[in-house]
Amino acid sequence: MSDVLFGQGYHLRFDPKLWGAMEPYPPLGALYAAAVLRDAGFSVAFHDSMLAVSEDEWAEALDREGPRFAVIYEDNFNYLTKMCLLRMREAACTMIAMARERGVEVVVAGSDASDNPGIYLERGARVVLCGEGEASLVEVMDRLAGRVPGELAEVAGIALADPDRPGGLRRTPARTPIRDLDALPPPAWDLVDLARYREIWLARHGRFSLNMVTTRGCPYHCNWCAKPLWGQRYAVRSPRAVADELGRLVREHEVEHVWFMDDIFGLKPSWLPELADLVEERRLAVRFKCLSRPDLMLREGTVEALARAGCEIVWMGAESGSQTILDAMEKGTTVEQIAAAADRLHSAGVKVAFFVQFGYPGETRADVEATLQMIRDCRPDDVGMSVSYPLPGTPFHERVQAELGDKRHWVDSNDLDMMYRGPFTTDFYRQLHTVLHTELRARRRGRELAGLAARPWRLRPRHAVEAAGVLARWARLPFERRRLDRLARLPHRGIGPLPPGMSHAEAARPSPQSD
Numbered sequence: 001m002s003d004v005l006f007g008q009g010y011h012l013r014f015d016p017k018l019w020g021a022m023e024p025y026p027p028l029g030a031l032y033a034a035a036v037l038r039d040a041g042f043s044v045a046f047h048d049s050m051l052a053v054s055e056d057e058w059a060e061a062l063d064r065e066g067p068r069f070a071v072i073y074e075d076n077f078n079y080l081t082k083m084c085l086l087r088m089r090e091a092a093c094t095m096i097a098m099a100r101e102r103g104v105e106v107v108v109a110g111s112d113a114s115d116n117p118g119i120y121l122e123r124g125a126r127v128v129l130c131g132e133g134e135a136s137l138v139e140v141m142d143r144l145a146g147r148v149p150g151e152l153a154e155v156a157g158i159a160l161a162d163p164d165r166p167g168g169l170r171r172t173p174a175r176t177p178i179r180d181l182d183a184l185p186p187p188a189w190d191l192v193d194l195a196r197y198r199e200i201w202l203a204r205h206g207r208f209s210l211n212m213v214t215t216r217g218c219p220y221h222c223n224w225c226a227k228p229l230w231g232q233r234y235a236v237r238s239p240r241a242v243a244d245e246l247g248r249l250v251r252e253h254e255v256e257h258v259w260f261m262d263d264i265f266g267l268k269p270s271w272l273p274e275l276a277d278l279v280e281e282r283r284l285a286v287r288f289k290c291l292s293r294p295d296l297m298l299r300e301g302t303v304e305a306l307a308r309a310g311c312e313i314v315w316m317g318a319e320s321g322s323q324t325i326l327d328a329m330e331k332g333t334t335v336e337q338i339a340a341a342a343d344r345l346h347s348a349g350v351k352v353a354f355f356v357q358f359g360y361p362g363e364t365r366a367d368v369e370a371t372l373q374m375i376r377d378c379r380p381d382d383v384g385m386s387v388s389y390p391l392p393g394t395p396f397h398e399r400v401q402a403e404l405g406d407k408r409h410w411v412d413s414n415d416l417d418m419m420y421r422g423p424f425t426t427d428f429y430r431q432l433h434t435v436l437h438t439e440l441r442a443r444r445r446g447r448e449l450a451g452l453a454a455r456p457w458r459l460r461p462r463h464a465v466e467a468a469g470v471l472a473r474w475a476r477l478p479f480e481r482r483r484l485d486r487l488a489r490l491p492h493r494g495i496g497p498l499p500p501g502m503s504h505a506e507a508a509r510p511s512p513q514s515d
Contacts, residue, residue: 002045004141005067006034006191007058008074009092009110010081011049017414018080022204024050024197025211025259027075029133031187033109036134037071039185042141046191051200055094062102069144070099072125073133074110076229077213077261083389084112086411093123100124107140109133112409114228115392117159118169127152128159131229132177132216134184177230181216181237186245194253209257210249214242218263220293222317223330224360226391234264239271243278250286257312258288265290266302273301276308287312294318294333297341303348313351313381316341321374322367325360330395335374342378351381356436358429359387359422361400365488372436376443383440387416387429423494428487435480442473 008027013019027050034044047061062070072092074081081088089112099106108120109129117128126144129136136157142148143155152160157175161168178184198208214237217230249255266272279286287310294316297303306314318338320326326333338354345352356371375383390397390404403420410417416433418426449467452458 001066003042003067003145004034004037004044004069004071005047005061005065005104006030006044006071006073007047007061007095008049008081009072009088009095010074010078011052011054011088011091013051013053014087014091015080015085015412015414017412022200023209024200025078025209025261026050026187026189026192026194026197027073027078028187028211028213028261029076029078029081030071030073031189031191032184033071033073033134033137034191035185035188037137037141038188040138040141042145044188044191046188048192049091051196055091055098058095059098062099062104067104069107069141070095070104071107071109071137072096073108073137074112076109076111076133077211079261080413082111082226083413084115084391084409085413085415086407086409088112089119089409093120096120096124105144107137107144109137111226111228115226117171118167121159121161121169126160129157130159130171131157131175133157135178136175177216177233177235179235181235182241186248189253198254207256208254209259210253210255211259211261212242212245212249213237213261214265215262215267219267220264220332221330222332224357224388224391224394224396226394226397228393234267236268236271239275239278242275243282243284246279246284246286247282250284255286258286260288260290262291264296265292266306267296269299269302272305272309276305279309284310286310289313289315291315291317294337294341297344298337303344303350306345307348307350311350313353314345315353315355315382315384318354318374318378318380319357320360320363320367321356321371322363325363325367328362329357329360335370338374339378342380346379352378353382353384354378354380355384355386357386357388358432359418359424360396361388361423361494363423368432372439375436375440379443379447380440381444383436385433385436387418388420388422390420421494423492424488425490425492428484428490431480431484431487435477435484438473438477438480442470442477446470 008030012024026048034046038044045065045067047058072095096106105126106124107127108125113120113128114130117130120128127140136155139155140152140158143150143152153170153172156173158172160170162170201208215235217234219232219234289312292314319329319331321335323335342352358368390400400420407419416430418429445466449463452463
């Protein structure tokens with residue numbers, strides 16, 4: 001019997017696109033929280049929903065472990081969790097009910113719970129952790145377990161049901177996030193079945209990859225980016241602590257690749273060169289992917305340090321090939337910086353991938369084509385496409401909330417539903433996704449095959465099949481673009497760009513002429 005059973009609502013199987021890609025990573029945020037709670041003297045068990053078939057496996061874990069308490073702790077470092085997908089919310093609420101049926105009190109933590117604590121409290125949670133959760137979790141568990149006297153309402157950074165207050169809940173004062181990340185214990189890797197992850201990775205991708213974080217938070221001000229956990233705060237681990245953890249993962253778990261899940265990797269100018277020096281000194285032969293911004297790639301020495309440290313690919317938040325849209329987003333970058341960053345990374349032998357976002361208010365068909373042209377010109381190795389997604393607490397959400405219907409979140413990561421009155425229809429953006437990736441894959445694989453053609457001794461029969469596939473994509477593309485053109489002409493009233501001097505709050509107010 002354990003004091004606490006940890007779990008999370010995110011199930012990879014409930015996200016068809018990502019289940020097909022099969023690149024599973026353990027829920028790092030929950031593993032940090034479990035390690036902190038264990039260090040505080042609680043016995044903990046862990047149910048990893050990432051590879052579970054359904055919520056029924058959580059019920060089995062509850063019956064097997066017989067915990068006094070359950071903690072449903074979402075992985076706050078995984079951007080898919082931060083999207084607050086509806087199917088994952090349903091799973092978390094089902095798991096709350098399963099625990100309550102067994103008389104187990106439940107604590108919930110995560111981005112969606114921080115934004116919408118009432119939903120989880122109404123479904124039976126005793127406490128919702130709002131914001132960064134570890135310190136609040138320890139204080140909550142001390143009181144629930146009777147180790148420390150006092151009321152739950154004395155704990156900072158939580159929400160509780162309170163029928164006597166407006167909205168039926170009580171929020172306590174926010175808690176200041178942890179500054180000294182090196183003081184945290186390492187994630188509780190022993191609580192998950194890493195052998196199962198390794199088997200999947202080797203079978204599907206030929207190497208074993210795990211996840212790490214070096215920072216928490218993001219100091220930038222993109223007006224569509226939700227920050228319910230850390231706000232504008234940014235904390236960073238020391239390069240030495242990161243190198244130590246890398247070494248442990250290589251030695252103890254035979255890791256060959258790492259995904260650094262930071263919102264912004266290597267923000268401080270001296271941090272990356274120091275990490276690269278340590279990686280080279282210790283001969284840590286591990287490749288990695290990370291997320292960053294185009295402007296950071298243009299700082300002197302940054303790309304070179306990434307290459308020395310083992311960076312395989314940088315995912316950049318390019319967002320748009322239209323400067324008008326970048327400025328409207330308050331992105332703080334330029335189209336020229338995007339192109340220069342891609343060129344610098346490629347010249348250093350580091351792959352580059354773009355996150356692009358369509359559907360921002362005021363976007364025109366010319367802006368869409370400018371983004372497609374940027375992708376052609378910069379030749380990224382991969383592209384992740386999204387449409388503008390209104391999340392609570394952002395100026396973007398404030399602006400479009402009057403346009404939102406009953407659906408406020410996507411069901412899964414491939415939903416691409418235009419949930420407000422955007423520039424074009426949902427069908428247009430879903431077709432745009434098809435056009436973008438059809439052309440991207442044709443160009444990318446065509447370049448790869450052309451390189452092989454210069455070395456004919458490396459050609460194999462399968463390459464002829466792949467060449468036929470490239471030709472088929474090029475043949476299909478005009479038909480897909482014509483369908484996109486037809487969808488662009490459908491009657492649709494979108495939200496225009498902000499007039500000069502108008503705030504997002506003013507734009508959100510309906511005008512007397514609005515229908």
